[in-house]
Amino acid sequence: MSLLVVGSIAFDSVETPHGVVHDALGGSATYFSYAASFFTPVRLVGVVGEDFPHTHRELLEGRGVDTSGLIIEPGGKTFRWRGKYVGDMNSAETLEVHLNVLGTFSPDLSETFASTPFVFLANGHPGTQRKVLRQAKSRKLVVADTMNFWIETEHDELMKLLTEVDGLVMNDGEARLLTGEVNLVAAGQKVLDLGPRFVIIKKGEHGAIFLSAEETFVMPAFPLAHVVDPTGAGDSFAGGFMGYLASVGAVDARALKTAMAYGTVVASLNVEDFSLRRFQRTDRGEVDRRLEHYRGMLAF
Amino acid sequence: MSLLVVGSIAFDSVETPHGVVHDALGGSATYFSYAASFFTPVRLVGVVGEDFPHTHRELLEGRGVDTSGLIIEPGGKTFRWRGKYVGDMNSAETLEVHLNVLGTFSPDLSETFASTPFVFLANGHPGTQRKVLRQAKSRKLVVADTMNFWIETEHDELMKLLTEVDGLVMNDGEARLLTGEVNLVAAGQKVLDLGPRFVIIKKGEHGAIFLSAEETFVMPAFPLAHVVDPTGAGDSFAGGFMGYLASVGAVDARALKTAMAYGTVVASLNVEDFSLRRFQRTDRGEVDRRLEHYRGMLAF
Numbered sequence: 001m002s003l004l005v006v007g008s009i010a011f012d013s014v015e016t017p018h019g020v021v022h023d024a025l026g027g028s029a030t031y032f033s034y035a036a037s038f039f040t041p042v043r044l045v046g047v048v049g050e051d052f053p054h055t056h057r058e059l060l061e062g063r064g065v066d067t068s069g070l071i072i073e074p075g076g077k078t079f080r081w082r083g084k085y086v087g088d089m090n091s092a093e094t095l096e097v098h099l100n101v102l103g104t105f106s107p108d109l110s111e112t113f114a115s116t117p118f119v120f121l122a123n124g125h126p127g128t129q130r131k132v133l134r135q136a137k138s139r140k141l142v143v144a145d146t147m148n149f150w151i152e153t154e155h156d157e158l159m160k161l162l163t164e165v166d167g168l169v170m171n172d173g174e175a176r177l178l179t180g181e182v183n184l185v186a187a188g189q190k191v192l193d194l195g196p197r198f199v200i201i202k203k204g205e206h207g208a209i210f211l212s213a214e215e216t217f218v219m220p221a222f223p224l225a226h227v228v229d230p231t232g233a234g235d236s237f238a239g240g241f242m243g244y245l246a247s248v249g250a251v252d253a254r255a256l257k258t259a260m261a262y263g264t265v266v267a268s269l270n271v272e273d274f275s276l277r278r279f280q281r282t283d284r285g286e287v288d289r290r291l292e293h294y295r296g297m298l299a300f
Numbered sequence: 301m302s303l304l305v306v307g308s309i310a311f312d313s314v315e316t317p318h319g320v321v322h323d324a325l326g327g328s329a330t331y332f333s334y335a336a337s338f339f340t341p342v343r344l345v346g347v348v349g350e351d352f353p354h355t356h357r358e359l360l361e362g363r364g365v366d367t368s369g370l371i372i373e374p375g376g377k378t379f380r381w382r383g384k385y386v387g388d389m390n391s392a393e394t395l396e397v398h399l400n401v402l403g404t405f406s407p408d409l410s411e412t413f414a415s416t417p418f419v420f421l422a423n424g425h426p427g428t429q430r431k432v433l434r435q436a437k438s439r440k441l442v443v444a445d446t447m448n449f450w451i452e453t454e455h456d457e458l459m460k461l462l463t464e465v466d467g468l469v470m471n472d473g474e475a476r477l478l479t480g481e482v483n484l485v486a487a488g489q490k491v492l493d494l495g496p497r498f499v500i501i502k503k504g505e506h507g508a509i510f511l512s513a514e515e516t517f518v519m520p521a522f523p524l525a526h527v528v529d530p531t532g533a534g535d536s537f538a539g540g541f542m543g544y545l546a547s548v549g550a551v552d553a554r555a556l557k558t559a560m561a562y563g564t565v566v567a568s569l570n571v572e573d574f575s576l577r578r579f580q581r582t583d584r585g586e587v588d589r590r591l592e593h594y595r596g597m598l599a600f
Contacts, residue, residue, distance in 0.1 A: 185525040206506035217597035218520035297517035298598040
């Protein structure tokens with residue numbers, strides 16, 4: 001089944017202990033789309049400026065991503081982010097943000113896009129996420145991401161969103177901020193009380209926790225001796241997770257668990273190089289081989 | 301097969317967000333012994349003062365722990381530790397340490413104890429750990445724990461120890477300190493270069509990483525919504541790990557992995573209450589049921 005993502009498309013300038021990139025293709029919807037493209041056709045909704053090279057669009061289209069929902073804002077500039085990772089690289093220090101065309105982004109879905117069964121609302125204003133949700137008439141599964149900024153500044157709108165989505169993806173700090181609970185399992189349980197059928201709490205290099213009314217489990221990150229750039233890891237995780245679910249057209253407990261494993265494995269590939277470079281050197285075959293390796297690691 | 305542990309026996313005063321205990325039975329050898337006693341007979345070597353109640357000794361003996369190696373130092377006082385956990389409780393703040401009789405602890409093994417095949421050298425002076433090792437003539441598997449203090453103050457002696465043990469157990473901060481590597485997989489690989497056949501890096505609430513020349517895998521902690529007191533979690537992990545290995549008399553890859561899972565599960569029980577209270581309310585049956593639950597969590 002097809003999969004829709006609404007989110008950011010960015011030029012990222014990133015410094016890590018392993019190198020630097022300037023104005024590399026990034027953004028939540030970009031990482032998500034590429035990651036999901038190993039599994040299923042993706043429909044991308046986003047906005048860029050006139051400075052966005054056509055080669056970037058071709059890169060995504062070459063992966064089976066339908067970019068007909070990509071708005072090129074006349075006279076506008078693409079969203080830019082500059083950040084730095086130090087030490088254990090578990091969190092980025094943001095050095096510069098230029099929202100540019102993203103600041104007034106208000107997505108309208110085409111009729112085809114509005115009929116997509118699997119929908120991912122990447123991190124963004126909860127009001128914008130809700131606007132997309134209202135248009136998604138044929139939704140079978142809707143998962144949203146969010147961040148500290150929205151928890152603090154758009155709390156009411158976010159609370160409404162949480163009653164409307166099936167799943168929420170967030171990181172550990174965000175889960176603690178939203179619920180006031182330090183313990184992540186307890187925090188996850190409180191998130192479920194806010195509406196979603198399941199919540200995934202991402203812990204960076206420590207993996208992710210999945211909680212629903214029926215079950216709680218943790219999946220460790222795939223162990224890597226050399227992490228080059230964590231940028232996009234969370235969105236790549238979400239892309240692998242949603243991409244797999246859309247590919248099997250299922251949302252039962254077993255599918256959700258396998259999707260967690262695929263998300264973990266796809267994210268582990270992404271962080272092995274800057275921007276989309278590692279993704280550009282892999283394929284579904286390698287993803288599946290790493291999944292089997294990961295499965296073996298967890299079996300005893 | 302039988303299992304020997306040499307380590308501390310303590311009176312712990314602990315404060316966590318969930319309560320306080322004063323002068324509760326603790327210490328690395330205590331937690332280790334109790335945890336291992338779910339699997340195999342344990343031989344305990346340690347030292348206490350005349351203030352050590354006989355009921356504590358009886359508690360351990362009731363678990364099949366041979367306490368004939370427990371020295372009661374005439375006129376001495378038992379080792380005391382006071383600490384506090386706040387926030388995510390991933391590390392303790394030490395408020396007071398009174399080494400007392402532990403300060404001059406120099407273990408001599410009886411002939412029976414010296415013939416024990418499975419040996420755990422709990423955290424202690426590397427020179428003392430090496431002294432025990434020289435006496436352990438029938439060793440089949442020796443695993444040591446260590447800490448920041450020894451890495452910083454007894455580096456040379458610790459380096460010698462590492463060439464003599466089969467396995468090393470340490471936490472994430474210690475692994476980083478010892479190797480200068482922030483990435484824990486890379487740190488683990490460097491530890492292997494120092495001598496041990498395998499290393500286990502404990503990550504508190506995030507589980508543990510196992511590394512050997514043959515394999516690398518991560519086991520997440522068993523997810524708990526309510527952690528009461530993390531004191532002794534690492535030693536309980538080691539006790540479950542070594543106890544299982546001694547019980548099956550094997551140290552092959554498969555046994556080591558199952559042992560990691562048992563260590564994880566036993567540690568998760570320990571942290572559900574202060575001191576040994578949760579252990580005193582459980583049995584091998586519950587340990588095995590939680591192991592099966594954990595196995596199911598990791599299967600996809």
